[in-house]
Amino acid sequence: MAGISDWRRISVGRPLEPVRLDEYRPLREIVFDTLRQAIISGDLAPGERLMEVQLAEELGVSRTPVREAIRQLEQEGLVELVPRKGAYVTDISMSDLADVFEIRYALEGLAARLAAERATEEQIRELEDLLEKIDETIEAGDFRRVVELDTQFHELLYAASGNQQLQGILSQLRKQVHRFRLQSLAKPGRMAIALKEHRAIVDAVARRELQAAKERSQEHIQSAAQAYMKAGDSR
Known part of the structure; x- marks a missing residue:
C-alpha cells in the first residue's frame, strides 16, 4: 500500500x-x-x-x-x-499510422538538420556511444532493451536540435506508435538496418552536413514506416 x-x-x-x-x-x-x-x-x-x-x-x-x-x-x-x-x-488504424509517419518524415528531418547545426561535441559523443550500446544489445538478442535504447537515441537526437517545442512534438508522435515498435524491430534484419541508418544520421551530424543529416533521417523514417505498417498488418 x-x-x-x-x-x-x-x-x-x-x-x-x-x-x-x-x-x-x-x-x-x-x-x-x-x-x-x-x-x-x-x-x-x-x-x-x-x-x-x-x-x-x-x-x-x-x-x-x-x-x-x-x-x-x-x-x-x-x-x-x-x-x-x-x-x-485502444487500437490505431493503418491510416492513423500513415498520418503519424507523414508528419514524422518532415519533423525528424528538421530535427536532424538542426542537430547537425547545433549539437555539442558532447552530444555527438553520446550519440556515438549509444550506437555502440545498441550494437552490443542486438548481438545479445535483447529486443526489448534495443527498443529502450532506440528511444534514447531519438530523444537525444531531438535534444541536440536545440528546439524544445520540436522535441516535445516528436516525442509525443513516437508514443502514438510505440506499441508496434517491438513487433517491427523483431522482423529479421530490421534491427541491423535501423542501426546502419542511425549511424548514417550521426555521421552526417558529426560532419555538420545539414542537408545530408536531414536526408538520412528522412530515409530512416521511410524505412521505419514500412516496417511499422507490416507489423500493424500482421496483428
Whole structure:
C-alpha cells in the first residue's frame, strides 16, 4: 500500500515488469505508469479489456487508483471507455499510422538538420556511444532493451536540435506508435538496418552536413514506416 516499499507483479494474461510501491510517489501515479507502459510496450494488446477487479488484485491495491489510472489513460487516448461494457485498450488504424509517419518524415528531418547545426561535441559523443550500446544489445538478442535504447537515441537526437517545442512534438508522435515498435524491430534484419541508418544520421551530424543529416533521417523514417505498417498488418 502507499507508504510501504514493496515489489509486486502485475500479470494480466502475460508477465509484466515488477511494480515498486513506496512512499515517494502517489499510488495512483505508480499504477498509471505501470498500465501505460504495459500498453505502449504491447504487453496489454489493442482491444484488450482492462478489468478493474483483476488489475487491483494483481497489483495488490484497491480499485480506486486503478480506476483513476484508467480515466487518465483515456485522456491520453490509450484507453476507450465503452458504456455498459468497460475499458478497452485502444487500437490505431493503418491510416492513423500513415498520418503519424507523414508528419514524422518532415519533423525528424528538421530535427536532424538542426542537430547537425547545433549539437555539442558532447552530444555527438553520446550519440556515438549509444550506437555502440545498441550494437552490443542486438548481438545479445535483447529486443526489448534495443527498443529502450532506440528511444534514447531519438530523444537525444531531438535534444541536440536545440528546439524544445520540436522535441516535445516528436516525442509525443513516437508514443502514438510505440506499441508496434517491438513487433517491427523483431522482423529479421530490421534491427541491423535501423542501426546502419542511425549511424548514417550521426555521421552526417558529426560532419555538420545539414542537408545530408536531414536526408538520412528522412530515409530512416521511410524505412521505419514500412516496417511499422507490416507489423500493424500482421496483428
